[in-house]
Amino acid sequence: MSQTWSQCLNTLRDSIPLSQYSVWIQPLKALENKNTLSLLAPNSQVLNYINKNLKSQIKNAVTQHNKNLKIFIGIACNPNTQQHTTPLFEDYTFNNLVLGNANQMAYGATKQIAENIKTSPYNPFIIYGSSGLGKTHLMQAAGHLAKEKNPNIKIIYVPLMDFVRNITSSLRHNSIEKIKNFYQSTDLLLVDDIHLIAGKEKSQEEFFHIFNFLFSGKKQIIFTCDQPPKNIKSLEDRLKTRFSQGLNLHLTPPELEMRAAILLKKSQNKRININLTEDTALFIAGHIASNIRDLEGALLKLKAFVDFSKINHSFISKEIIELALGDLIKPQIKNIDINDIQKEVAKHYALTISDLSSKSRKQHTVLARQMAMFICYELSSLSLTKIGKHFGNRDHSTVLHAIKKIKEKHIENIEIKNDYELIKIKLANL
Numbered sequence: 001m002s003q004t005w006s007q008c009l010n011t012l013r014d015s016i017p018l019s020q021y022s023v024w025i026q027p028l029k030a031l032e033n034k035n036t037l038s039l040l041a042p043n044s045q046v047l048n049y050i051n052k053n054l055k056s057q058i059k060n061a062v063t064q065h066n067k068n069l070k071i072f073i074g075i076a077c078n079p080n081t082q083q084h085t086t087p088l089f090e091d092y093t094f095n096n097l098v099l100g101n102a103n104q105m106a107y108g109a110t111k112q113i114a115e116n117i118k119t120s121p122y123n124p125f126i127i128y129g130s131s132g133l134g135k136t137h138l139m140q141a142a143g144h145l146a147k148e149k150n151p152n153i154k155i156i157y158v159p160l161m162d163f164v165r166n167i168t169s170s171l172r173h174n175s176i177e178k179i180k181n182f183y184q185s186t187d188l189l190l191v192d193d194i195h196l197i198a199g200k201e202k203s204q205e206e207f208f209h210i211f212n213f214l215f216s217g218k219k220q221i222i223f224t225c226d227q228p229p230k231n232i233k234s235l236e237d238r239l240k241t242r243f244s245q246g247l248n249l250h251l252t253p254p255e256l257e258m259r260a261a262i263l264l265k266k267s268q269n270k271r272i273n274i275n276l277t278e279d280t281a282l283f284i285a286g287h288i289a290s291n292i293r294d295l296e297g298a299l300l301k302l303k304a305f306v307d308f309s310k311i312n313h314s315f316i317s318k319e320i321i322e323l324a325l326g327d328l329i330k331p332q333i334k335n336i337d338i339n340d341i342q343k344e345v346a347k348h349y350a351l352t353i354s355d356l357s358s359k360s361r362k363q364h365t366v367l368a369r370q371m372a373m374f375i376c377y378e379l380s381s382l383s384l385t386k387i388g389k390h391f392g393n394r395d396h397s398t399v400l401h402a403i404k405k406i407k408e409k410h411i412e413n414i415e416i417k418n419d420y421e422l423i424k425i426k427l428a429n430l
Helices: 003-015 018-025 044-065 104-115 135-149 160-172 176-184 201-216 237-244 256-267 278-285 292-308 318-329 338-348 353-357 363-379 384-389 396-412 414-428
Strands: 029-032 036-041 070-075 125-128 155-159 188-192 220-225 247-250
Touching: 003 018, 003 029, 003 036, 003 044, 018 044, 018 201, 036 044, 044 070, 104 125, 104 135, 104 220, 104 247, 125 135, 135 155, 135 188, 135 220, 155 160, 155 176, 160 176, 160 188, 160 201, 176 201, 201 220, 201 237, 256 278, 256 292, 278 292, 278 318, 278 414, 292 318, 338 353, 338 363, 338 414, 353 363, 363 384, 363 396, 363 414, 384 396, 396 414
Parallel strands: 036 070, 125 220, 125 247, 155 188, 188 220
Antiparallel strands: 029 036
């Protein structure tokens, strides 16, 4: 390094804010000969900022240490500049995303950001939630769409632990500025599992400067995280503040219908390619309420069972699913509140709860009332007499009659059997 520039750095470190110094001054490379000090910026963004905001301070510092030097500020010429790659998963696009209540808002925000990389107000954007809910899919979908809108855009996707390894390696090989320049040259930075940076002091230090550089240059930053950034332990306050200043959205577990839709979509994937119906998808989804990865695991297990048992792929029944998925499909025994049962049954049959307690003898209302009584008998802890009281003070014998009728229809009528199973699945997932 130029001796004059080494002295200037000490002067500048004391005369300008540390954040400005680390983001804009440190990346400059200095070449000195008898008459000229050349300061070379890694890219045009740094050059423009220096010329606009820090040129006079630099000139003053150089003059203090060597009045005879002329100053040249330009861009470093590097023919071996690292190519920017986008290691995004091919399937993680918006077209392959199943929408539901759980991800509707996050989807809208992610897509809006991807379509307006340079002007979106949501920066940084952080998608947080438990593992296996589709955070990475959403984030990478933004990368795919941004690339589609502008093929020349520079995108970097990096899992946090890869970032840590890159920082550690660059420190060991004394090339930290090179790796920082690599990250700072992107237009869209996608970082997976940002919470894993907690407790890693040097990585937090370097990430802070990279973040400031990108944010100052209006470059878009998207993270995934397993919790709200403000709750991450061992994360520096200055990073918490910066992460929290953007848009933070919570991704929740998918609801029943969304889980079934995910199963149907993934079952059509070439890798799986098994034939599920809406009923069988709902049946599986009703027992696996945790996350999308568990749904994918269940599908693969079902595929293996069907393949190795040489079962016809075009007819996968609930009985086959029970055999294939074993403990995953064991019925969940739960003491359900009678009000929830009435509410779910009324909703299923497009009635009101008061209809179930009314004196109406319309066939549709009678069926719904009997179904509600039967499910109350199965899933609640109430006696027949108490169940009857919840349905317009009906006698216990009326409840017994309803149970008998539904049992008969359950065997004879496939539609009523499906109604019964669907209502139970929804109740199990309340």
